[in-house]
Every structure is written in C-alpha cells, then in structure tokens.
Amino acid sequence: MDEAANENYSSKMVFVTVGTTCFDALVKAVDSQQVKEELTNKGYTDILIQMGRGSYVPSKVTREDGSLTVDYFTFSPSIADYLKSASLIISHAGSGSIFETLRLGKPLIVVVNEDLMDNHQSELAEELAERKHLFYARPQTLHHTIQAMDLESLVPYTPGNPMPVVTLMNRFLGFPTE
Amino acid sequence: MEKESDKISCLVLPILVALVVLRVLYVLYWTGKPIQESHSLRTLIVLGSGGHTAEMLSIVNVLQKDRFAPRFYVAAATDNMSLQKARVLEESLIDQEENSRGNKIVASQFMQIYRSREVGQSYITSVGTTLIAMAHALWLTLTIRPQVIICNGPGTCVPLCVSAFIFKLLGLGWSHIFYVESIARVRRLSLSGLLLYKLLLADQLYVQWPQLQRKYPRAHHVGSLM
Numbered sequence: 001m002d003e004a005a006n007e008n009y010s011s012k013m014v015f016v017t018v019g020t021t022c023f024d025a026l027v028k029a030v031d032s033q034q035v036k037e038e039l040t041n042k043g044y045t046d047i048l049i050q051m052g053r054g055s056y057v058p059s060k061v062t063r064e065d066g067s068l069t070v071d072y073f074t075f076s077p078s079i080a081d082y083l084k085s086a087s088l089i090i091s092h093a094g095s096g097s098i099f100e101t102l103r104l105g106k107p108l109i110v111v112v113n114e115d116l117m118d119n120h121q122s123e124l125a126e127e128l129a130e131r132k133h134l135f136y137a138r139p140q141t142l143h144h145t146i147q148a149m150d151l152e153s154l155v156p157y158t159p160g161n162p163m164p165v166v167t168l169m170n171r172f173l174g175f176p177t178e
Numbered sequence: 179m180e181k182e183s184d185k186i187s188c189l190v191l192p193i194l195v196a197l198v199v200l201r202v203l204y205v206l207y208w209t210g211k212p213i214q215e216s217h218s219l220r221t222l223i224v225l226g227s228g229g230h231t232a233e234m235l236s237i238v239n240v241l242q243k244d245r246f247a248p249r250f251y252v253a254a255a256t257d258n259m260s261l262q263k264a265r266v267l268e269e270s271l272i273d274q275e276e277n278s279r280g281n282k283i284v285a286s287q288f289m290q291i292y293r294s295r296e297v298g299q300s301y302i303t304s305v306g307t308t309l310i311a312m313a314h315a316l317w318l319t320l321t322i323r324p325q326v327i328i329c330n331g332p333g334t335c336v337p338l339c340v341s342a343f344i345f346k347l348l349g350l351g352w353s354h355i356f357y358v359e360s361i362a363r364v365r366r367l368s369l370s371g372l373l374l375y376k377l378l379l380a381d382q383l384y385v386q387w388p389q390l391q392r393k394y395p396r397a398h399h400v401g402s403l404m
Binding site for chain 1: 328
C-alpha cells in the first residue's frame with residue numbers, strides 16, 4: 001500500500017548546497033520549523049542538504065505522515081546530478097554553484113553568509129537578484145523569501161560567452177580573429 | 179682618496195637611478211602594446227579555486243590552441259581540483275586533435291605554486307609566506323619563460339605578474355599580461371585586479387560588468403563569461 005503510494009507520489013526536491021565552505025547558519029535555517037513549513041506549503045516534499053564543513057548536523061527525517069523528508073551529505077565531487085533532479089535550489093553565494101544552477105534554468109535562492117569577512121560575494125547575488133535571475137536572502141529571512149517568492153517572476157539567465165575576451169586578446173597579439 | 183670616491187658616487191648614483199627609471203618607464207610604455215611577432219606564444223594560465231577556475235577554463239576552451247602553445251597551468255599548492263579540471267580539458271583536446279589531424283599537439287604542463295596568504299592567516303606571518311611565494315614565482319617564471327600570462331583573480335597571480343615584470347625590467351623576456359576580473363566582482367575590482375590595474379602591470383584588463391568598466395575606464399568590458 002505504502003509502496004504504491006510512493007510510486008504515484010510526485011516528489012519535489014529542494015537541494016541545499018554550501019559548497020566547500022562552512023555555513024551552519026544556512027543549514028540551521030533550512031532545518032528550522034518555519035522554513036520547513038513554508039516549503040511544505042509550496043508543495044516541496046524532500047530536502048537534500050550538502051552541508052560541507054559545517055558542524056551543525058540536521059536531523060534526518062524519513063517520510064512518514066506526509067511530512068517533508070530531510071537528508072544530508074558533506075561533499076560530492078559534482079553536484080550537477082543533484083541540481084538536475086531538484087525543483088528548487090537554495091545555495092550559498094559562490095559564483096560556481098550560482099551559475100551552474102542558472103544555466104540549468106532552475107529556480108534559485110541565494111543565501112548570503114554574513115559571517116564571511118570579505119563579503120564581496122553578496123555583490124553578485126544582489127546584482128543577479130536585481131535582474132530577477134534569482135532570489136536573495138539572509139539566513140534569518142529565508143522563510144519570508146520562500147513564502148513570498150513567485151517562480152513565474154524569474155527571468156531566465158542567458159549563458160555568457162567567452163569569445164569577446166579571446167577576440168580582444170587575439171587582436172592585441174596580432175593573431176587572426178575569425 | 180675618499181673625496182675621489184665621493185665624487186664618483188655622486189656622479190654614478192644619479193646616472194644609475196636615471197637608467198633604472200628610464201628602464202621602468204620604457205617597460206611601462208611598451209606594456210599594453212603588442213610587440214611579439216610569433217606564430218605561437220608560451221602561455222601561462224593561472225588557476226584559482228572553484229568559480230575562478232570555471233571561468234578560466236571557459237576561456238581556455240575557445241582559445242586558438244595552436245597560437246597559445248605550449249600552455250602551462252599553475253594553481254595554488256593547496257588546490258588539487260583546479261589542475262585536475264585543467265588536465266581533463268587538455269586531455270579532451272588531445273583526443274580531438276589526434277582524431278582530426280593525427281598529429282600530436284605539444285603537451286601542456288601543470289605546476290603548483292605556494293600561496294602568499296591562506297584564508298584567515300595573520301598579516302604578520304603572511305610577510306614571510308609572501309616572500310616565499312615571490313621567490314617561487316620568480317623560479318616558475320624562469321622555468322616557464324611565459325610570453326603570455328592569463329589570470330583571473332586568485333592572489334597567486336600577483337607574485338607571478340610581478341616576477342614577469344621584473345624579467346621585463348632585466349631584459350630577460352617579455353610577457354603580455356591579460357587579467358580577467360571574476361564575474362563575482364560587480365562593484366569593485368578584487369585586490370589582485372586593483373594592484374594590476376593601478377601598477378599598470380596588465381596589458382589588458384577585462385571586466386564582466388558594465389558598471390565596473392565605468393569605474394575603471396582603462397578596463398575592457400567583455401560581458402559575462404559564465
């Protein structure tokens with residue numbers, strides 16, 4: 001009975017990634033009751049957390065009474081498969097995971113780590129949020145962001161192009177530019 | 179006797195200083211102007227961590243491989259992932275090349291460099307480690323003799339660019355320096371970018387956001403790489 005129910009079950013996974021950093025504030029926020037409630041309200045069914053070097057370990061939850069499941073791991077050589085199978089990504093502000101997610105066209109909430117000393121990372125997230133490519137949050141405001149977010153309002157990101165740099169270098173060095 | 183030597187040093191010192199100043203000005207004048215005429219240029223590619231490496235490899239991917247050859251990749255000694263990714267890219271290139279033409283391209287080389295400053299290291303101990311990094315960078319410059327240096331922001335690129343500049347001053351070689359600021363820098367250049375910009379070390383400096391180009395007018399805006 002349960003098996004059959006599971007098969008029909010359309011899962012909507014939220015993938016949370018902190019990269020190689022230690023970002024306990026984000027893991028804690030995702031593990032909080034407030035955020036889980038908002039995610040459930042939005043129809044998400046599973047949370048998978050890549051927790052990096054953090055020391056806060058979220059409590060694993062397996063599916064019982066229709067509640068949100070929670071699972072975690074520390075590192076993976078590539079997060080591409082997790083990004084592909086997720087319906088929503090909540091990420092730290094590193095440019096690597098931001099663009100990997102945007103290029104897959106997945107909805108993204110970037111959470112800025114306010115504990116970092118040189119916090120230039122928020123620049124990128126703020127700029128991309130202004131251009132409506134992603135949502136921007138702080139650990140304390142994550143539940144508000146989830147509650148208020150409208151995925152329809154996101155503007156798809158057009159992947160960049162390395163050719164202009166190479167053309168300028170070629171022109172400078174006197175190499176022919178096709 | 180003493181008077182004689184005083185006189186000589188009075189004469190010689192200003193001349194030496196003037197020569198050094200002239201040489202510095204000469205090198206700075208030619209920095210930013212193309213002067214190498216060659217079919218292919220020895221290219222040093224400085225890799226950073228995570229996002230930096232992804233951006234750099236997207237550039238390498240579309241470089242004319244026969245022009246920018248041979249290629250030397252350098253990454254921080256604490257960073258294993260970046261060189262690994264570069265190796266994967268280069269191996270795929272060799273496969274392509276062998277399939278299409280049957281001739282082998284010149285093998286690329288992969289090297290590590292000491293980092294001048296680890297994240298969180300104190301400023302006092304970083305003086306010593308910076309000196310070690312500088313010495314190592316000079317050694318790498320001596321062995322690689324790059325004609326082109328492409329870098330995009332990790333701190334490791336500064337000692338390499340400075341040692342390339344020293345080689346230019348000494349007339350030991352000439353390298354063109356291209357600096358691509360990371361896409362993560364929206365409003366201000368990174369410390370590495372700012373140093374290369376202010377010290378006029380880079381031949382060309384590229385930024386990915388238009389507002390950065392307005393702030394640093396000598397930079398070129400190239401749009402997003404990622």
